[in-house]
Amino acid sequence: MxxxxxxxxxxxxxxxxxxxxxxxxxxxxxxxxxxxxxxxxxxxxxxxxxxxxxxxxxxxxxxxxxxxxxxxxxxxxxxxxxxxxxxxxxxxxxxxxxxxxxxxxxxxxxxxxxxxxxxxxxxxxxxxxxxxxxxxxxxxxxxPYQREVEKAITHLNTLGIKRIGVVHVDDTFGADGLAGAQSGFKANQLDALFIEKFDRAKPDYSAIAPRVAQKQPQAVVFIGTGAAVVDGIKALRAAGVNGQIVTLSNNASGGFVKLLGDQARGVVVTQVFPSERSLxxxxxxxxxxxxxxxxxxxxxxxxxxxxxxxxxxxxxxxxxxxxxxxxxxxxxxxxxxxxxxxxxxxxxxxxxxxxxxxxxxxxxxxxxxxxx
Structure with a gap:
């Protein structure tokens, strides 16, 4: 074929x-x-x-x-x-x-x-x-991912952003990222505003997105991969979530940006390599x-x-x-x-x-x- x-x-x-x-x-x-x-x-x-x-x-x-x-x-x-x-x-x-x-x-x-x-x-x-x-x-x-998440939460805290929640895929990757988030919250004397998880094989945000919107987060750390994160971000925005979205370096690609379309601008993506434009x-x-x-x-x-x-x-x-x-x-x-x-x-x-x-x-x- x-x-x-x-x-x-x-x-x-x-x-x-x-x-x-x-x-x-x-x-x-x-x-x-x-x-x-x-x-x-x-x-x-x-x-x-x-x-x-x-x-x-x-x-x-x-x-x-x-x-x-x-x-x-x-x-x-x-x-x-x-x-x-x-x-x-x-x-x-x-x-x-x-x-x-x-x-x-x-x-x-x-x-x-x-x-x-x-x-x-x-x-x-x-x-x-x-x-x-x-x-x-x-x-x-x-x-490690945990270092990325800790750095992101510390950065948000320095900007005065305290109401931070986590949405993560329900697998070992998500659990690992969540551990980094919890370490970051502890280091910055914060508590997670919420923690939500979604199925890796069949992501469904129909119930998650409204719950997140009710919490009115200033930022959401989204731990997942590719299309699942894209769909999740779009669902959060459609539900009225206006806070900062942060995701991890596994989504640091032009293809991810294209999939996000008009929702891409302003999304923070952690990085584990020097900038692709840094000579x-x-x-x-x-x-x-x-x-x-x-x-x-x-x-x-x-x-x-x-x-x-x-x-x-x-x-x-x-x-x-x-x-x-x-x-x-x-x-x-x-x-x-x-x-x-x-x-x-x-x-x-x-x-x-x-x-x-x-x-x-x-x-x-x-x-x-x-x-x-």
């Missing part, structure tokens, strides 16, 4: 990253929601990763071997994530996994990583369960130059995340030495100490797989761009 629209574009991008090639020399696996509620942001993060990996391959790859990322669509369904991971590890023989998306999705594959000794680089989730206790085979790049960071300048060489005029935060995560993956492969395998890649990643990616520094050790500590806030402007 011929695919059209966004799904077709994403499948074409997945093919560009190496699906179906019989000639790769270093196989890396990825299971991610190429379609589904997170597809818009996934597309941009994959584009960012492809910018760097294609650049490396054009120069001869790593140690003369080209890197192929075999990407399978899990439709943002944790069950499919698990199935795809088994396929990638047991059938495709990948030596590492790259940039999964979703907290329950990534949690669900941890036993497989342990069983087969397969490192996962740059999961696109900031869940604390992937940081503490330190999972041996997960190498985070982005900062003060060499890594952003590098990504921008490679993007322009492909006639891509703008970067997005999600593209920066993909680009930076790809740099970490390639660095691990370089340090793995000739003929890298799963164990060598793991050792190569753990050997990274105070490595400057281009204005941001990253270190790993057996006792620390947390990656970067960068956290910031942005607001969506009238032009649909993230402003810091």
């Amino acid at each position: 011929k695919k059209t629209g966004l799904a077709g574009a994403l499948c074409a991008l997945a093919a560009a990253l190496g699906i179906g090639s019989a000639h790769s020399q270093i196989l890396i696996g990825q299971t991610v929601g190429i379609t589904g509620s997170a597809a818009a942001t996934v597309a941009e993060s994959m584009q960012g990763a492809a910018l760097y990996i294609d650049h490396v391959n054009a120069k001869g790859g790593v140690g003369g071997q080209k890197v192929e990322v075999v990407s399978l669509d899990d439709r943002f369904d944790p069950k499919l994530t698990l199935q795809n991971t088994k396929t990638l590890i047991e059938e495709k023989g990948v030596i590492g996994l790259f940039m999964t998306r979703g907290t329950p999705h990534t949690q669900g594959i941890m036993p497989l990583l342990e069983q087969h000794g397969v490192p996962l680089v740059g999961p696109s989730t900031g869940a604390m369960v992937l940081h503490q206790p330190v999972p041996k085979y997960i190498f985070n790049v982005r900062a 003060n960071y060499p890594v952003v300048k590098e990504a921008m130059q490679l993007a322009r060489a492909r006639n891509m005029t703008d970067l997005t935060p999600a593209m920066v995340e993909g680009f930076v995560s790809a740099k970490v993956l390639v660095e691990g492969l370089k340090r793995a030495g000739p003929k890298p395998d799963r164990a060598k890649l793991h050792a190569g990643l753990e050997s990274i100490k105070k490595w400057d990616l281009g204005g941001v520094e990253l270190s790993y050790s057996p006792a620390d797989h947390s990656g970067l500590e960068f956290a910031d806030l942005s607001i969506i402007g009238s032009d649909g761009r993230f402003k810091r």
Whole structure:
């Protein structure tokens, strides 16, 4: 069946990253929601990763071997994530996994990583369960969600905004973000105005939105993913909620802004990477130059995340030495100490797989761009 629209574009991008090639020399696996509620942001993060990996391959790859990322669509369904991971590890023989998306999705594959000794680089989730206790085979790049939420609540409090509520998805991601919110409230001597949760598979705001409106919040921290958050924000606004909306970095994409449409302006989105327009960071300048060489005029935060995560993956492969395998890649990643990616520094050790500590806030402007 011929695919059209966004799904077709994403499948074409997945093919560009190496699906179906019989000639790769270093196989890396990825299971991610190429379609589904997170597809818009996934597309941009994959584009960012492809910018760097294609650049490396054009120069001869790593140690003369080209890197192929075999990407399978899990439709943002944790069950499919698990199935795809088994396929990638047991059938495709990948030596590492790259940039999964979703907290329950990534949690669900941890036993497989342990069983087969397969490192996962740059999961696109900031869940604390992937940081503490330190999972041996997960190498985070982005900062934890809890740090993002704490920073957002502290910022709101400094602006005199005290009546803050939380709406979160009812899964491990939502619970993790809620824990960060509760820590932020405690640190600022505040109490949550309300806490509401919605079903991940079938979000329904028909009862939540009126309850939130009755509370007249000055701000709502919305913890969820992609289309579910878009629908929730629109429902809150339709119910008469006029307060500040804050969501997390997993929604930091141009696709998210487009889905919000005329409701996008003024929404605060936390960030865990430098601004996509900040030339003060060499890594952003590098990504921008490679993007322009492909006639891509703008970067997005999600593209920066993909680009930076790809740099970490390639660095691990370089340090793995000739003929890298799963164990060598793991050792190569753990050997990274105070490595400057281009204005941001990253270190790993057996006792620390947390990656970067960068956290910031942005607001969506009238032009649909993230402003810091």
